[in-house]
């Protein structure tokens with residue numbers, strides 16, 4: 001993965017403040033989220049954690065406006081419901097946990113789809129779009145396979161292509177659902193390092209879900225623990241990641257130790 005500095009794929013002129021106010025959502029009669037309230041400052045990284053089924057993906061999809069909900073989401077104080085779809089698409093990019101990948105499309109063409117909100121309807125990609133796409137592909141270590149159909153990429157390479165598409169969008173807010181699920185440790189660190197660089201250099205605001213609590217604690221500056229439809233704990237990783245919280249909300253036996261770059265969670269066998 002190259003560390004070329006310009007042009008930066010996230011070079012957007014800064015992130016947005018995200019406010020989630022009283023967000024309630026569910027499926028049919030089943031309520032999954034109950035009046036969730038969160039704030040992420042520009043350039044902040046909030047990792048939403050919580051046991052399986054606690055509503056992390058539902059929360060991300062609701063923030064994006066993809067899932068019906070009550071309550072309000074504001075970007076820099078502006079309710080997203082009042083924003084034009086195209087403006088919303090420019091502001092927020094999403095890398096889903098289980099994306100539907102189009103058949104017969106090359107990695108390069110797929111990532112170029114991320115430029116759609118930035119160009120006139122039906123217009124062909126411009127030189128500037130091609131440069132952003134090439135840079136993102138390069139920075140995610142996908143440059144050499146850009147011309148290959150997505151279906152021939154490995155699971156981890158496909159996951160990086162999905163992230164590349166989101167970064168090519170040059171959003172102000174990046175929402176990542178389990179971005180490292182299919183990645184080996186080295187690639188997981190490279191992807192998270194890149195996102196971290198973008199938020200530090202450009203003030204990109206990041207909201208992610210992460211099952212790996214040690215990685216969550218190392219990269220995010222705040223964690224929100226979802227449990228029972230509510231935010232059970234929210235704050236700096238060292239405050240949220242406690243053995244007591246992991247036992248209570250995950251039913252897990254674990255020790256939490258202070259690591260060199262954040263708390264590390266060590267599962268303890270019976």
Ligand SMILES: Nc1ncnc2c1ncn2[C@@H]1O[C@H](COP(=O)(O)OP(=O)(O)OP(=O)(O)O)[C@@H](O)[C@H]1O
Nearest residue numbers: 027032050051052053054055056057058059097209
């Ligand atoms: N389309 C759907 N129809 C009905 N119920 C759903 C649907 N999608 C999700 N759910 C339910 O909503 C709850 C929250 O799901 P969600 O995917 O948001 O959880 P999550 O915290 O992201 O889970 P995981 O950690 O397993 O990815 C779960 O109980 C799930 O079964």
